[in-house]
Amino acid sequence: xxxxxxxxxxxxxxxxxxxxxxxxxxxxxxxxxxxxxxxxxxxxxxxxxxxxxxxxxxxxxxxxxxxxxxxxxxxxxx
Amino acid sequence: xxxxxxxxxxxxxxxxxxxxxxxxxxxxxxxxxxxxxxxxxxxxxxxxxxxxxxxx
Amino acid sequence: xxxxxxxxxxxxxxxxxxxxxxxxxxxxxxxxxxxxxxxxxxxxxxxxxxxxxxxxxxxxxxxxxxxxxxxxxxxxxxxxxxxxxxxxxxxxxxxxxxxxxxxxxxxxxxxxxxxxxxxxxxxxxxxxxxxxxxxxxxxxxxxxxxxxxxxxxxxxxxxxxxxxxxxxxxxxxxxxxxxxxxxxxxxxxxxxxxxxxxxxxxxxxxxxxxxxxxxxxxxxxxxxxxxxxxxxxxxxxxxxxxxxxxxxxxxxxxxxxxxxxxxxxxxxxxxxxxxxxxxxxxxxxxxxxxxxxxxxxxxxxxxxxxxxxxxxxxxxxxxxxxxxxxxxxxxxxxxxxxxxxxxxxxxxxxxxxxxxxxxxxxxxxxxxxxxxxxxxxxxxxxxxxxxxxxxxxxxxxxxxxxxxxxxxxxxxxxxxxxxxxxxxxxxxxxxxxxxxxxxxxxxxxxxxxxxxxxxxxxxxxxxxxxxxxxxxxxxxxxxxxxxxxxxxxxxxxxxxxxxxxxxxxxxxxxxxxxxxxxxxxxxxxxxxxxxxxxxxxxxxxxxxxxxxxxxxxxxxxxxxxxxxxxxxxxxxxxxxxxxxxxxxxxxxxxxxxxxxxxxxxxxxxxxxxxxxxxxxxxxxxxxxxxxxxxxxxxxxxxxxxxxxxxxxxxxxxxxxxxxxxxxxxxxxxxxxxxxxxxxxxxxxxxxxxxxxxxxxxxxxxxxxxxxxxxxxxxxxxxxxxxx
Numbered sequence: 001x002x003x004x005x006x007x008x009x010x011x012x013x014x015x016x017x018x019x020x021x022x023x024x025x026x027x028x029x030x031x032x033x034x035x036x037x038x039x040x041x042x043x044x045x046x047x048x049x050x051x052x053x054x055x056x057x058x059x060x061x062x063x064x065x066x067x068x069x070x071x072x073x074x075x076x077x078x
Numbered sequence: 079x080x081x082x083x084x085x086x087x088x089x090x091x092x093x094x095x096x097x098x099x100x101x102x103x104x105x106x107x108x109x110x111x112x113x114x115x116x117x118x119x120x121x122x123x124x125x126x127x128x129x130x131x132x133x134x
Numbered sequence: 135x136x137x138x139x140x141x142x143x144x145x146x147x148x149x150x151x152x153x154x155x156x157x158x159x160x161x162x163x164x165x166x167x168x169x170x171x172x173x174x175x176x177x178x179x180x181x182x183x184x185x186x187x188x189x190x191x192x193x194x195x196x197x198x199x200x201x202x203x204x205x206x207x208x209x210x211x212x213x214x215x216x217x218x219x220x221x222x223x224x225x226x227x228x229x230x231x232x233x234x235x236x237x238x239x240x241x242x243x244x245x246x247x248x249x250x251x252x253x254x255x256x257x258x259x260x261x262x263x264x265x266x267x268x269x270x271x272x273x274x275x276x277x278x279x280x281x282x283x284x285x286x287x288x289x290x291x292x293x294x295x296x297x298x299x300x301x302x303x304x305x306x307x308x309x310x311x312x313x314x315x316x317x318x319x320x321x322x323x324x325x326x327x328x329x330x331x332x333x334x335x336x337x338x339x340x341x342x343x344x345x346x347x348x349x350x351x352x353x354x355x356x357x358x359x360x361x362x363x364x365x366x367x368x369x370x371x372x373x374x375x376x377x378x379x380x381x382x383x384x385x386x387x388x389x390x391x392x393x394x395x396x397x398x399x400x401x402x403x404x405x406x407x408x409x410x411x412x413x414x415x416x417x418x419x420x421x422x423x424x425x426x427x428x429x430x431x432x433x434x435x436x437x438x439x440x441x442x443x444x445x446x447x448x449x450x451x452x453x454x455x456x457x458x459x460x461x462x463x464x465x466x467x468x469x470x471x472x473x474x475x476x477x478x479x480x481x482x483x484x485x486x487x488x489x490x491x492x493x494x495x496x497x498x499x500x501x502x503x504x505x506x507x508x509x510x511x512x513x514x515x516x517x518x519x520x521x522x523x524x525x526x527x528x529x530x531x532x533x534x535x536x537x538x539x540x541x542x543x544x545x546x547x548x549x550x551x552x553x554x555x556x557x558x559x560x561x562x563x564x565x566x567x568x569x570x571x572x573x574x575x576x577x578x579x580x581x582x583x584x585x586x587x588x589x590x591x592x593x594x595x596x597x598x599x600x601x602x603x604x605x606x607x608x609x610x611x612x613x614x615x616x617x618x619x620x621x622x623x624x625x626x627x628x629x630x631x632x633x634x635x636x637x638x639x640x641x642x643x644x645x646x647x648x649x650x651x652x653x654x655x656x657x658x659x660x661x662x663x664x665x666x667x668x669x670x671x672x673x674x675x676x677x678x679x680x681x682x683x684x685x686x687x688x689x690x691x692x693x694x695x696x697x698x699x700x701x702x703x704x705x706x707x708x709x710x711x712x713x714x715x716x717x718x719x720x721x722x723x724x725x726x727x728x729x730x731x732x733x734x735x736x737x738x739x740x741x742x743x744x745x746x747x748x749x750x751x752x753x754x755x756x757x758x759x760x761x762x763x764x765x766x767x768x769x770x771x772x773x774x775x776x777x778x779x780x781x782x783x784x785x786x787x788x789x790x791x792x793x794x795x796x797x798x799x800x801x802x803x804x805x806x807x808x809x810x811x812x813x814x815x816x817x818x819x820x821x822x823x824x825x826x827x828x829x830x831x832x833x834x835x836x837x838x839x840x841x842x843x844x845x846x847x848x849x850x851x852x853x854x855x856x857x
Contacts, residue, residue, distance in 0.1 A: 025195070026197075028377060034377065043418070044516060045416075047520075055232065060624065061625075062529075062623055080468055083468070089477070090477055094659065097655045098659060100654075101659065
């Protein structure tokens with residue numbers, strides 16, 4: 001599944017970062033890399049953008065941008 | 079024109095002249111926005127990338 | 135002289151450290167990309183050699199994409215003549231992994247390095263103890279612990295830089311795993327001829343990453359050979375270069391982190407508290423109403439109640455007192471009437487009208503600075519992003535809009551955070567639609583005279599500004615010159631913190647002082663000029679204080695006032711409004727000051743243009759409140775003050791674009807004010823020629839907005855239309 005589909009409060013592990021160019025590099029630079037654990041922390045009014053928790057900090061991004069990140073659910077989702 | 083008038087006129091001239099001078103200076107120094115922290119655009123080579131602070 | 139480059143993530147406290155090191159006073163902020171230029175200054179108290187500290191923009195990586203990153207990397211790479219001697223790498227100790235990601239890249243550049251672990255207090259509170267000596271041991275370079283906001287530890291940086299320079303402490307080579315290390319070894323011989331020795335490692339890694347700027351520097355055959363080596367690596371690891379490197383750097387960062395971080399009991403709840411606050415403030419249903427309530431309260435206090443009370447006191451009591459006493463004194467001294475009037479109405483009246491608003495503006499700013507410093511405004515940007523992108527604007531366009539509530543000049547410069555050029559141009563043109571603080575005096579007067587100084591009306595004027603920006607987005611995007619790609623909106627929400635009184639006071643003082651200086655110069659000059667032109671006829675006859683008809687200025691005003699007929703204030707009985715609209719270009723405070731000088735004569739009442747004066751003045755028109763509002767709308771949206779125009783020119787870099795921008799602003803102002811006035815008239819049952827104007831003003835924008843194909847008209851622009 002992709003990052004945009006993650007439900008509020010659930011965690012997942014990054015499998016691959018697709019896309020290309022600036023957006024892809026930006027995600028990789030921010031630590032969204034293979035094996036990283038991410039949690040869906042907040043969804044804005046109107047459903048967009050969203051906030052994810054990773055590597056000890058929080059990041060806001062648009063759902064459409066998040067869709068390039070492939071994830072698989074983590075075993076121990078809170 | 080009596081002395082009092084001259085006096086008041088002098089004050090006005092000083093105030094207005096001072097204002098005009100300050101406006102002239104600000105145009106010359108490209109400092110059009112006085113107190114603003116983003117004010118300085120008096121850049122070497124015209125490029126803000128070379129902005130230097132005075133050694134304090 | 136030693137040149138030291140300051141690198142670090144956005145929000146890591148880099149600018150605070152820079153300020154402490156150099157004694158400079160640069161604005162720090164919560165916005166991503168506040169430092170969009172490079173600033174440099176000399177380190178105070180350097181132990182031996184002079185140290186020039188260069189503050190680079192906050193970046194996450196040395197990618198070739200955004201201007202911030204390119205500026206930084208170009209500086210760090212330098213050229214054959216000069217390169218920074220030392221890199222000071224600032225890391226937010228509470229955000230270690232991301233900081234280390236950047237650090238590994240700087241380390242790969244083989245520059246002597248000093249690591250600064252900032253925000254040690256924050257890390258401590260969330261239960262992370264970073265051991266500086268362990269980190270220093272692992273990296274092979276000095277590590278300094280600091281708490282930038284308290285100024286702790288910054289004095290040690292100078293010495294660390296000096297010794298790093300003398301001993302050339304280049305950090306240890308970081309290994310990214312066998313596969314990558316092997317690949318680097320194979321690449322070096324290939325690029326050895328064309329690349330500087332000290333950059334061989336960095337360039338190799340960039341080649342693996344597929345960095346476009348680096349690849350463009352290589353000649354065809356070198357590039358081809360390099361590519362095939364990289365392709366072998368990609369096959370081997372079954373992944374592509376960009377992802378391979380990024381993942382490897384973070385893995386290296388994790389290893390470093392594990393070697394020097396101890397986890398202890400989390401003491402401070404500030405992050406949890408931030409969390410809880412956000413749960414309410416950013417709640418799906420409450421967020422918007424709360425925001426509306428916050429803004430309404432700001433204006434309720436700073437304008438409608440406290441602010442206005444203080445301003446009224448100054449205007450109605452203090453300034454009048456000064457005028458009365460000055461009048462008396464000059465009268466008994468036998469001062470000539472003309473000169474006395476010049477002093478009373480021109481100097482004291484013109485400037486006095488505006489000075490009274492200082493408390494109001496100071497109060498407003500206290501609120502705005504507070505909201506920005508505590509971190510709330512960033513959340514607002516987050517909330518508004520969706521709305522802005524829907525209208526084709528970059529989500530980051532909110533940042534200049536919010537800054538614009540204070541003053542358009544820094545707001546226009548703030549559009550630099552928008553990466554895409556077309557989107558940035560739209561923002562540059564539209565930012566001045568937000569009512570700036572200089573427009574507040576006239577807003578207060580008009581809303582006070584006709585709408586009871588209602589905070590509701592005032593807040594909606596700001597809302598109106600945003601709506602105009604959004605509609606402009608729809609409109610301008612139909613012209614090919616403005617079609618651009620939406621930039622990624624990836625942002626970190628800073629933890630809420632209570633702004634220091636010092637910071638708030640500083641912001642308030644800055645703005646108030648600027649206002650006073652403006653009053654003492656441009657406004658003063660304009661007021662005296664207006665007084666002179668309105669008190670003398672063409673034949674040099676002095677008209678006395680209470681009459682302006684037949685003056686030079688009234689002739690000019692009446693000659694030009696027809697321009698504003700569709701807007702409701704084009705009649706010759708309101709020529710003063712026409713003149714004010716023009717003087718407003720020098721400074722928007724003039725809108726009030728000019729009326730102050732002109733109106734008391736027109737109405738025959740002494741003193742400042744209180745709201746009663748204005749009501750009286752406009753009562754000659756058919757619909758006074760509509761005329762007032764139309765006048766207000768026009769002046770809020772049309773071309774901004776000279777300072778802002780200069781700022782627009784600086785950002786657009788072109789006379790032609792500047793002219794188009796001004797044309798758009800004035801035309802839009804005209805159209806919208808016209809729609810308002812004619813619509814009002816129509817709703818009151820009066821059907822006349824005005825209806826034609828109404829149809830025209832509505833039809834043109836609607837046609838443009840609804841058309842399917844973009845216009846190449848005027849703006850030309852790129853042929854390809856991006857999806």
